[in-house]
Amino acid sequence: MSFDYDLFVIGGGSGGVRAARVAAGEHGARVAVAEESRMGGTCVIRGCVPKKLMIFASQAGLMAEEMRGYGWEGAQAGRFDWPVFRSKLDAELTRLELIYTANLERSGVQIFHQRATIVDAHTVALADGTTKTAKHILIAVGGRPALPGIPGEELGLISDDLFLMKELPRRVLLVGGGYIACEFATILSGLGVETVQVYRGDAVLRGFDQQARDMATVQLSEIGIDLRLNVTPTGLARAGDRIDVAFNDGSHEEFDAVIWATGRNPYTGGLGLENTGVHLRGNGAIAVDEWSQTAVPSIFAVGDVTDRVNLTPVAIREGHAFADTIFGGRARKVSHATIASAVYLRPHEVAQIGLTEEQACARGDVDVYATTFRPMRSMFAGSNAKVMMKLLVDPGTDVVLGCHIFGPDAGEMIQLAAIPITMGATKADFDATMAVHPTAAEELVTMRQPTRRHRLEVPAQAATA
Ligand SMILES: Cc1cc2nc3c(=O)[nH]c(=O)nc-3n(C[C@H](O)[C@H](O)[C@H](O)COP(=O)(O)OP(=O)(O)OC[C@H]3O[C@@H](n4cnc5c(N)ncnc54)[C@H](O)[C@@H]3O)c2cc1C
Numbered sequence: 001m002s003f004d005y006d007l008f009v010i011g012g013g014s015g016g017v018r019a020a021r022v023a024a025g026e027h028g029a030r031v032a033v034a035e036e037s038r039m040g041g042t043c044v045i046r047g048c049v050p051k052k053l054m055i056f057a058s059q060a061g062l063m064a065e066e067m068r069g070y071g072w073e074g075a076q077a078g079r080f081d082w083p084v085f086r087s088k089l090d091a092e093l094t095r096l097e098l099i100y101t102a103n104l105e106r107s108g109v110q111i112f113h114q115r116a117t118i119v120d121a122h123t124v125a126l127a128d129g130t131t132k133t134a135k136h137i138l139i140a141v142g143g144r145p146a147l148p149g150i151p152g153e154e155l156g157l158i159s160d161d162l163f164l165m166k167e168l169p170r171r172v173l174l175v176g177g178g179y180i181a182c183e184f185a186t187i188l189s190g191l192g193v194e195t196v197q198v199y200r201g202d203a204v205l206r207g208f209d210q211q212a213r214d215m216a217t218v219q220l221s222e223i224g225i226d227l228r229l230n231v232t233p234t235g236l237a238r239a240g241d242r243i244d245v246a247f248n249d250g251s252h253e254e255f256d257a258v259i260w261a262t263g264r265n266p267y268t269g270g271l272g273l274e275n276t277g278v279h280l281r282g283n284g285a286i287a288v289d290e291w292s293q294t295a296v297p298s299i300f301a302v303g304d305v306t307d308r309v310n311l312t313p314v315a316i317r318e319g320h321a322f323a324d325t326i327f328g329g330r331a332r333k334v335s336h337a338t339i340a341s342a343v344y345l346r347p348h349e350v351a352q353i354g355l356t357e358e359q360a361c362a363r364g365d366v367d368v369y370a371t372t373f374r375p376m377r378s379m380f381a382g383s384n385a386k387v388m389m390k391l392l393v394d395p396g397t398d399v400v401l402g403c404h405i406f407g408p409d410a411g412e413m414i415q416l417a418a419i420p421i422t423m424g425a426t427k428a429d430f431d432a433t434m435a436v437h438p439t440a441a442e443e444l445v446t447m448r449q450p451t452r453r454h455r456l457e458v459p460a461q462a463a464t465a
């Protein structure tokens with residue numbers, strides 16, 4: 001049977017673009033991509049890239065404060081001009097979008113700027129009514145923000161909206177305690193918006209190391225965010241040009257904007273998957289095996305739509321591995337075992353790789369090498385902000401099981417620590433590494449004695465048997 005293409009990719013985001021470019025450009029496959037919005041997807045257009053630029057923009061106040069501590073009398077951040085920033089941001093995103101498009105075209109990929117849905121195991125339908133056949137279909141449609149399911153939720157904004165605001169709200173409510181809520185609370189507060197963040201749990205960033213979570217929770221309040229724990233909205237109603245929010249403690253408050261950061265769901269609705277034998281998990285994620293293959297042999301899926309680890313480098317790696325395996329004759333699997341990540345807060349970021357202290361304790365014996373200190377740079381300026389560095393070590397093998405950093409540029413630090421840890425480095429390898437002085441990161445190679453040792457408790461009966 002002959003097909004229009006060897007590969008049809010649905011979704012021009014991190015995973016889809018990489019797979020298409022490698023399959024066509026490196027392995028000579030005939031490839032098409034359908035993208036219903038802007039090429040580049042969530043990361044480039046409404047995620048990592050604009051978010052990080054906004055983080056940079058939001059630190060002026062903290063930088064001015066620090067510089068006053070260094071003798072720059074009267075140093076001030078000045079007035080932030082959102083329209084100026086936004087027009088620069090729009091230009092930058094357009095530049096990136098054009099680069100993504102050009103790279104695909106240069107690789108010989110045909111691009112359809114429209115929505116695609118699945119007709120059967122080898123056929124997709126485009127929004128213009130045409131159909132295309134392909135030997136393989138790759139679903140890389142990403143995710144969409146999840147709403148909490150309460151009355152009036154349509155009055156709230158989602159993270160996509162934040163990059164398109166005409167003006168900054170005066171008073172905002174951010175709902176959630178995950179990556180997006182914490183990063184956007186940090187951004188908006190840094191840009192001068194009166195920011196309230198509500199989270200239904202005790203400490204933000206569930207899933208991260210507890211010590212880092214506690215420090216992040218304190219920092220959010222210290223930089224001026226009105227962080228309220230164990231609080232959640234129960235309903236929204238319009239109040240003139242503001243929004244009245246009812247909370248679970250019976251209180252009401254008005255805000256100029258409410259932003260949902262209550263998670264993301266795989267974007268599989270309306271994709272036509274019911275026409276195929278592709279299996280979905282409970283939250284709508286596409287079930288795939290270790291080769292990113294679905295239950296239908298010709299259909300594969302990568303990235304957030306599979307809800308494995310929802311990060312850009314993971315989607316890219318999965319897309320690349322798929323293309324090498326199917327079109328390059330090089331079978332490659334992606335290990336999801338040890339993946340570093342960072343939450344871009346200010347002044348200190350949260351970054352991690354491997355097990356948390358809680359997970360390591362549950363797994364078995366662990367030695368914890370941890371330090372908290374005031375870094376020289378901010379301490380000199382009069383700040384009390386503390387850094388935390390932690391290595392979790394298996395006392396039996398000496399292998400480093402996890403590393404957690406709460407500090408300035410922790411994301412940059414964890415990227416480098418991730419190399420030896422992914423290679424299986426031991427604590428002795430860290431000890432053998434000469435420090436770079438004076439840096440904050442040198443603590444990672446100078447912690448000599450365990451701060452605490454956790455030993456798995458052996459039940460009394462088993463111990464005496
Ligand atoms: C605010 C925010 C900040 C983030 N920050 C970070 C970060 O700092 N670091 C990090 O690693 N990750 C971050 N992420 C996560 C990261 O963006 C995602 O993990 C990554 O983009 C997933 O890539 P993907 O290819 O699976 O999907 P996406 O990048 O979402 O791409 C999917 C594409 O498919 C298109 N599409 C969907 N359905 C169809 C259809 N039927 N037909 C045609 N096109 C379709 C969409 O328009 C979209 O362009 C962030 C996410 C958000 C929301």
Ligand SMILES: NC(=O)c1ccc[n+]([C@@H]2O[C@H](COP(=O)([O-])OP(=O)(O)OC[C@H]3O[C@@H](n4cnc5c(N)ncnc54)[C@H](O)[C@@H]3O)[C@@H](O)[C@H]2O)c1
Nearest residue numbers: 148176177178179180181232261262263264310311342343
């Ligand atoms: N720096 C980064 O790498 C980065 C940044 C942003 C996003 N991301 C990726 O995007 C994903 C999505 O981010 P996110 O912050 O939306 O999700 P998340 O899963 O990290 O956090 C969701 C938050 O919403 C809360 N929540 C969920 N339902 C709720 C409800 N009904 N009412 C009140 N609170 C509710 C949860 O308790 C949690 O705190 C992340 O998991 C991550 O993979 C990564």
